Amino acid sequence: MPVRQFGALQLEVDNEGYLVNPKDWTPEVAEAFAKEEGIELTDRHWEVINFVRKYYEERGQSPTIRQITVGAGIPTKELFKLFPGGPAKKVARIAGVPKPAGCI
Amino acid sequence: MAKTLLVLGGGTAGTMAANRLAQELDMDQWRIIVVDHSKIHYYQPGFLFIPFGIYKERDVVKPRRTYFAPGVEFILSEIDVIEPDKKRVRIKADGGRYISYDFLIIATGTSPRPDQTPGLQDERLWYKDAFDFYTLQGAVRLARRLRTWEGGRLVLNIVDMPIKCPVAPLEFIFLADWYLRENGLRDKTELVFVTPLPGAFTKPRAAAILGHMLEERGIHLVTDYYIERVDPERKVIVSYDEREEPFDLLVSIPLNMGSDAIARSGIGNELNYVPTDPRTLRAKDFEDVFVLGDATDVPTSKAGSVAHFMVDSFVPNFLRYIDGLELLPTFDGHANCYIESGFGKGILIDFNYDVEPLPGKFPLPGLGPFSLLQESVINHWGKMLFRTLYWHVLMKGRRLPMPAQMMMAGKWS
Ligand SMILES: Cc1cc2nc3c(=O)[nH]c(=O)nc-3n(C[C@H](O)[C@H](O)[C@H](O)COP(=O)(O)OP(=O)(O)OC[C@H]3O[C@@H](n4cnc5c(N)ncnc54)[C@H](O)[C@@H]3O)c2cc1C
Numbered sequence: 001m002p003v004r005q006f007g008a009l010q011l012e013v014d015n016e017g018y019l020v021n022p023k024d025w026t027p028e029v030a031e032a033f034a035k036e037e038g039i040e041l042t043d044r045h046w047e048v049i050n051f052v053r054k055y056y057e058e059r060g061q062s063p064t065i066r067q068i069t070v071g072a073g074i075p076t077k078e079l080f081k082l083f084p085g086g087p088a089k090k091v092a093r094i095a096g097v098p099k100p101a102g103c104i
Numbered sequence: 105m106a107k108t109l110l111v112l113g114g115g116t117a118g119t120m121a122a123n124r125l126a127q128e129l130d131m132d133q134w135r136i137i138v139v140d141h142s143k144i145h146y147y148q149p150g151f152l153f154i155p156f157g158i159y160k161e162r163d164v165v166k167p168r169r170t171y172f173a174p175g176v177e178f179i180l181s182e183i184d185v186i187e188p189d190k191k192r193v194r195i196k197a198d199g200g201r202y203i204s205y206d207f208l209i210i211a212t213g214t215s216p217r218p219d220q221t222p223g224l225q226d227e228r229l230w231y232k233d234a235f236d237f238y239t240l241q242g243a244v245r246l247a248r249r250l251r252t253w254e255g256g257r258l259v260l261n262i263v264d265m266p267i268k269c270p271v272a273p274l275e276f277i278f279l280a281d282w283y284l285r286e287n288g289l290r291d292k293t294e295l296v297f298v299t300p301l302p303g304a305f306t307k308p309r310a311a312a313i314l315g316h317m318l319e320e321r322g323i324h325l326v327t328d329y330y331i332e333r334v335d336p337e338r339k340v341i342v343s344y345d346e347r348e349e350p351f352d353l354l355v356s357i358p359l360n361m362g363s364d365a366i367a368r369s370g371i372g373n374e375l376n377y378v379p380t381d382p383r384t385l386r387a388k389d390f391e392d393v394f395v396l397g398d399a400t401d402v403p404t405s406k407a408g409s410v411a412h413f414m415v416d417s418f419v420p421n422f423l424r425y426i427d428g429l430e431l432l433p434t435f436d437g438h439a440n441c442y443i444e445s446g447f448g449k450g451i452l453i454d455f456n457y458d459v460e461p462l463p464g465k466f467p468l469p470g471l472g473p474f475s476l477l478q479e480s481v482i483n484h485w486g487k488m489l490f491r492t493l494y495w496h497v498l499m500k501g502r503r504l505p506m507p508a509q510m511m512m513a514g515k516w517s
Pocket of ligand 1: 112113114115116117118139140141142147148149150151152181182183184211212213214237238239268269272363364365396397398399406407408409410411440441442
């Protein structure tokens with residue numbers, strides 16, 4: 001597995017750049033990943049990130065778009081503005097949880 | 105006193121479970137009651153073939169009542185509210201009454217909800233230039249529309265995942281490609297497959313192979329597309345990030361949601377699926393309640409084949425449970441799907457919670473082997489044969505000659 005440097009931290013990431021171990025995550029990791037996605041994190045982004053981390057801790061699964069919008073009370077339109085492209089997979093990476101499996 | 109096993113939903117999973125248990129339980133000691141609001145049992149996989157004139161309506165409908173084993177009582181009624189704390193269910197028939205149970209099976213499935221996408225059911229469009237084929241009516245109306253098709257832009261859009269039979273949209277587009285070629289309309293038709301997924305399918309290996317099959321056939325693939333609304337005036341679909349796809353004919357796979365009865369009872373998630381233990385299939389929040397088929401939230405495909413594997417692992421477990429033994433974690437998420445790829449061919453994919461679809465051969469004793477993930481003519485016949493197996497073997501509570509757990513025999517990893 002590739003290793004990435006975050007300040008003094010060295011963390012394992014997978015081939016798509018997701019943290020291998022969600023427990024490794026720190027807010028600095030979020031800042032670094034967000035920057036790579038061209039996203040400047042605001043309070044509203046943090047609301048979503050914290051929701052996603054909590055969801056993962058409780059259920060062991062990364063949430064889908066619908067689970068984020070319903071669970072965190074964020075309109076879908078806004079979620080797409082906050083995390084353009086694919087909000088569920090982008091916020092998962094920034095929040096240090098696995099890429100959503102996508103329902104099969 | 106006799107114990108009551110109440111089964112909610114008499115579709116694929118409910119019928120199989122009720123009929124199998126009617127053979128296993130001592131029917132002097134047990135009552136098995138099935139409640140369903142529809143008189144007709146639909147063979148849903150057959151809906152796929154209707155738009156192309158391969159199946160007719162009569163091929164996919166049977167009276168539900170005739171499919172229950174002797175001893176199984178059937179009640180035709182809407183299920184109103186499930187009250188697991190009181191171990192009873194209110195039904196709407198007879199002015200509303202309660203049925204008490206000792207054990208409950210929830211098998212109310214999932215259904216397409218076109219009302220959840222603004223503009224889709226606009227009267228200028230719906231069943232004129234916009235259709236679903238996940239209902240019999242939609243499939244029949246779409247067949248009629250395709251007969252007068254003269255070419256243009258045909259867009260297939262999946263509103264959101266999960267959907268039942270996640271490969272059906274791909275099969276539809278492959279069959280459309282075949283059908284249009286047969287009718288000399290393929291070069292006048294642009295085929296576009298618009299999906300919320302990052303590729304043609306979720307599981308990476310299958311996505312790569314299926315993506316290649318789309319490309320080979322000149323079908324455009326639009327990914328990460330999350331539809332917000334349909335504009336009936338301009339005949340375009342619009343995504344949340346404002347990407348537009350114009351269409352002459354829209355084939356929609358509407359949002360799939362579990363039964364409203366689950367929502368009314370407050371026991372489901374955001375899509376009305378019941379939180380279920382993925383290995384034992386017991387409801388996470390309630391003892392004596394099991395959930396089978398599409399109604400669960402377990403992370404495997406919503407498919408008839410899965411419902412069948414679920415029932416296979418549920419039945420022996422249930423017989424342990426009523427004797428006071430603990431449940432065994434026997435369900436492994438096993439799913440397999442024949443994918444129709446047109447021109448009389450098909451491919452088969454087979455996977456579970458842990459194993460991705462693998463290339464190889466699927467061993468079905470006496471019937472196969474069917475090639476996994478590679479097109480072959482025998483896979484197509486597998487799919488056509490399955491309708492016969494469905495009505496005459498599975499729904500009658502008989503068993504297919506294969507184990508419920510996924511077999512690694514015959515697969516190359
Ligand atoms: C177009 C299409 C193609 C498909 N192709 C395949 C395929 O190739 N292979 C495959 O394995 N699967 C396929 N499937 C999926 C398969 O049909 C379903 O996964 C399967 O039927 C699920 O069984 P179930 O018992 O969970 O739900 P269902 O069979 O849908 O049964 C649910 C039952 O509950 C009843 N019900 C729901 N709510 C209430 C209520 N409130 N009151 C009373 N009754 C209620 C309904 O009337 C229904 O009879 C396909 C589905 C479609 C739509």
